[in-house]
Amino acid sequence: MITDNLKQELLSRHSTTLNFNALVEFMEESKVEFIGCELRNVLGMATGDKVRINMGVIGSQYADYLFFVILHEYCHTIRINRMGKKQLVESLSTENLDDLVDHVVGEEILADRYGSRMFFRFNNRIFPSDRTQRLHIKINKESYKNIVSGIHGKIQGSEEKYDKLINSFIITE
Numbered sequence: 001m002i003t004d005n006l007k008q009e010l011l012s013r014h015s016t017t018l019n020f021n022a023l024v025e026f027m028e029e030s031k032v033e034f035i036g037c038e039l040r041n042v043l044g045m046a047t048g049d050k051v052r053i054n055m056g057v058i059g060s061q062y063a064d065y066l067f068f069v070i071l072h073e074y075c076h077t078i079r080i081n082r083m084g085k086k087q088l089v090e091s092l093s094t095e096n097l098d099d100l101v102d103h104v105v106g107e108e109i110l111a112d113r114y115g116s117r118m119f120f121r122f123n124n125r126i127f128p129s130d131r132t133q134r135l136h137i138k139i140n141k142e143s144y145k146n147i148v149s150g151i152h153g154k155i156q157g158s159e160e161k162y163d164k165l166i167n168s169f170i171i172t173e
Helices: 004-012 020-029 063-083 085-092 097-123 138-148 159-167
Strands: 033-039 044-046 050-054 170-172
Touching: 004 020, 004 033, 020 063, 020 097, 044 063, 050 063, 063 085, 063 097, 085 097, 085 159, 097 138
Parallel strands: 033 050
Antiparallel strands: 033 170, 044 050
């Protein structure tokens, strides 16, 4: 399922080099709901059943990067469903900041790899690795630690606190 605003934006970006028509078809056939909305400080966000894409900045993004971000976020939904919300909340509730960073960075690296691989499958061209987060590089991981530290201690094993944190990023839906 995909919201009309997101669908129309993506279809308008279809070209000979980017197969947005196939991406939209993939999204429509998915069990995941893809929502074009406004988000606070993020391009996209995933939960177990939804991928939200920030329509407030979508117009300013290069089409190939937008394509990649959707696939990256979709990977997160796969991982959340495999792990289960309870296990996810547990993993995000660790008291050790380094353990939290390792978990989040591992998930981000996996989502970047998935997004890159699927980008190639859809478009028969490579998504440039220098446009991913490159969190396997020590300095990038250290820099990302500052972002992750913002959620450290906020969930504390509570699914309700996790839901509240997710909702704090949503401006309009």
